[in-house]
Amino acid sequence: MAEIKILWVDDEVDLLKPHILFLEKKGYTVDTRVSGTEALEAIEATSYDIVFLDENMPGLTGLETLHEIKEKQSQLPVVMITKSEEEYIMEEAIGSKIADYLIKPVNPNQILLAVKKNLDVSRLVNEKTTSDYQREFRKIAMDMSMVNSYEEWVQLYQKLIYWELELEDVDDAGMFEILTAQKNEANQQFCKFIDRNYPDWFTEGEDHPTLSHELFRKKVVPHLKQDQPVLMVVVDNLRYDQYRVFENLINNHYKKSEEEAYCSILPTATQYARNAIFSGLMPEDMKKRHPNLWLDDTDEGGKNMHEDEFLQAQLKRLGLNIKHQYHKITNEASGRKLVENFKTQKDNDLTVVVYNFVDMLSHAKTEMEVIKELASTDKSYRSLTLSWFKNSPLLEIIQRGQELGFKLILTTDHGTINVTNPSKVIGDKNTSLNLRYKTGRSLSYEDKDVLAATDPSTIKLPKINMSSSFIFAKGDLFFAYPNNFNHYVSYYRNTYQHGGVSLEEMLIPFAVFDPR
Template sequence: MVLAKIVWVDDEIESLQSQKIFLENKGYEVQTFTNGFDAIDYVKENVVDVVLLDETMPGITGLETLAKIKEINAQIPVVLITKNETENLMDEAIGSQITDYLIKPVRPNQVLLSLKKIIDNRRLVAEKTTSAYQQQFRNLFMALNSNPDFNEWMDIYKKLVYWELGLQKSDSPEMQEVLQTQKGEANTEFFKFISRNYASWLKDKGSKAPVMSHTLMREKILPHVEKGTSTFLILIDNLRFDQWKTIQPIFAESFRIMEEDTFYSILPTATHYARNAIFAGMLPIEIEKRYPTQWKNDDEEGGKNLFEEEFFQSQLKILGITNLRFSYTKVLNNQAGLELVNNIHNLLVNDLNIIVYNFVDMLSHARTEMEVLKELAGDETSYRSITASWFEHSPLHQALKKVADKNIKLILTTDHGSVRVKTPAKVIGDKQTTTNLRYKHGRNLNYNPKEVLAFRDPREGGLPVPTVNSSYIFAGEDTFLCYPNNYNHYVNYYRNTFQHGGVSLEEMIVPVIKMVSK
């Protein structure tokens, strides 16, 4: 079986016959040429997997040959072989999209290693990842069953994301299925953990509680803001940790990642609650008490996140921070994004620039409503992919690139994540019961207590009491809450959509990333 078809171009190819035979014995088919013209003609007419290309040849140089080959097929990997180690040649070669380069004289094993990197890299990485996960499976299983605390849960979730992204590249659907089963078991245990501990976290002001939405500013963000250095706080609504890992390489092109951390979103894991808590530095029950006219419950008319800047100003006063110069920008559409691109240099005079960017949340909601997006973001892998594609081409990325050469700090975070729901659960309530799929509040709710985390007294969950006898319930794992009337229609409509508001690793353990300009 031929592993790959190689074209080797060198004006002294006769002296390389032993290397050609070595590669053929390893299973490669090698076609040789003494000049670039013949190689270009061959590539036009034949399937080629890799080109090995001498840099100095009479008639047409290696770099000129490279340019012609890339015109024919930009995807063909080209390995430049050269005696010349000058930096400007390397820059030109890399800029011309070579895949690898080797310095003469080359040994047979050097060429073989380069070919393996190019041709077998995906297969070898996939096999290694699958094998490594098999070894780690037991460690993760033991961690899940050793009564982890909130720090250990964050570590478990990061490891699950690491393996999920790794196995995504493998051709092993069996191992991917094993991981998804393990992730499901983890969410089952996490739901029990949150059910046992959440209410006590809200009472505890010390080390027994994790950093949560209402303590995020105080604990994780404001301590890093300093006079003389402009800090940009980017809050991308509804950004999960795995989505962060997918866009991380794009950030890494311009910024040095200093700390990759996580915190816990409060319940409900929904914008109205979690993001207001971040900016106010308070739980929803405290916000409603302090700002009765600005706070609006789910069933009330009007925008639910209209006062974030005002809440943040108040939090600064409570913390005794009086001389912080800050800006607040909310981007809800593409036009606002383009305005941010044009204005970002003017923000450098501030100590802190808060930018709330609402795209991923719109994506998850639009995916539920639009058939075309159900195709484009049909599962976890494609959901991550479409997030990366959005960010790479977004006004936000353009804006950040414009200030990447300045001495700035960058903090990326979110308010909550989302989970793909699969399992319906029936809930009965009166007409005032809210319509959310991952949490509900209302009077006289009827539900299976094993399927939800319930706060009969909302105050125990740090939540307002909308009406007398109101209670809150939160779905766990991949459950979504449906009414009995027209039940099958709603089950089929919402199954496999991305929702938020409830209790899952994906919704509650979310990123806060610290970066600096390179």
């Protein structure tokens, strides 16, 4: 360990000899000064790692010395020590960004703890986090071999997210590689689970998780029957780990009352999953009941242009005669406009805001290249998410909702996954273009790489023609055509895609918050 230098400033420094000897035995170097003036001179001459500063000294007071130190070296940790418990002194010191605050008399262990908290905390946290995950690793591996229900998969996925967030700042690349390998193994097992169970979830009476087309009826409608307006925010393309990193910002304005991981339908793509939320129908039934609103993959035109009409039809079908408004935010300007006019929503029973998160991040048509540049890893993608959310109109919309007493429901339509490995697929010119799922006739593919639905009606998907089938990419795979294969792979590898089968795409957040 590199030598750590401590400066202790106290006009009664002779009384501190036992404390200083204690620190020196622990390997620290301690310099002492008896006044604020001497302290400032010492800081000019020597590089210290931490300062202990008495508040009550003749000449320059501790607070005055603190201000001077912060002007000269703003990052230098200063621990204020005082006999006084007067609130204004504490507030002044805290406002000046002290590292810690101790009340006399202090014992040597308090001093040692203050040093470790401020100088050793990163190493200690790293070591503790790494050792905790090493212990948990075996348990996760054991759980993975035994998991056999949707609820158990949610618990396992939440545990993996927890450790991913805990380990992301740990300076141990090997440990993070182990976690990544464990996530990949989890996805392989999850794909097998979905392959075995997903078709059964559409059998009447079969026990199954809440799916996209059931979300509104099962989870939103009960809140509409209470005497409180509801703000429902659907953030496009939001993974559970991304939701976790900005959840605390929401907690400044709202208190969470309910949370669950619901399951996106396949394909985990906006056209299917989000339309299912607002229509309350699976895609096969949307096409039958609303042929004027549904477009197949190969049809021309926007595939999510009729969400408000789908929602109105669902409200009518459910017998809900409520006042509602629907807003789709596709750019910064439309988000700002809603913020400025949000008071006009105050008489609604339901205000729905669909926020095109990926478009916000990546400036619409350039989304692939921008995200590839800014977010090449899940860690950087989360960081970008947090930065975006902090400065987005969406956070201001949520604040306005809290001010007007709205209950907040926050959810998404599907998640996304960083794709790394190509899987060759061949189809005719009418095959859909998505990189994580394909629908069309005479598809040729690697069986081990896909979940296949040769009869789409078994999972409530429409057929473009009589012989159409669907295939969904597993884990972190993406589909590539043999023609111009290498160029295609280099362009799309390490980009964020959705439409297939993975924990990241299918297990997604639904949370309810009450205004503070």
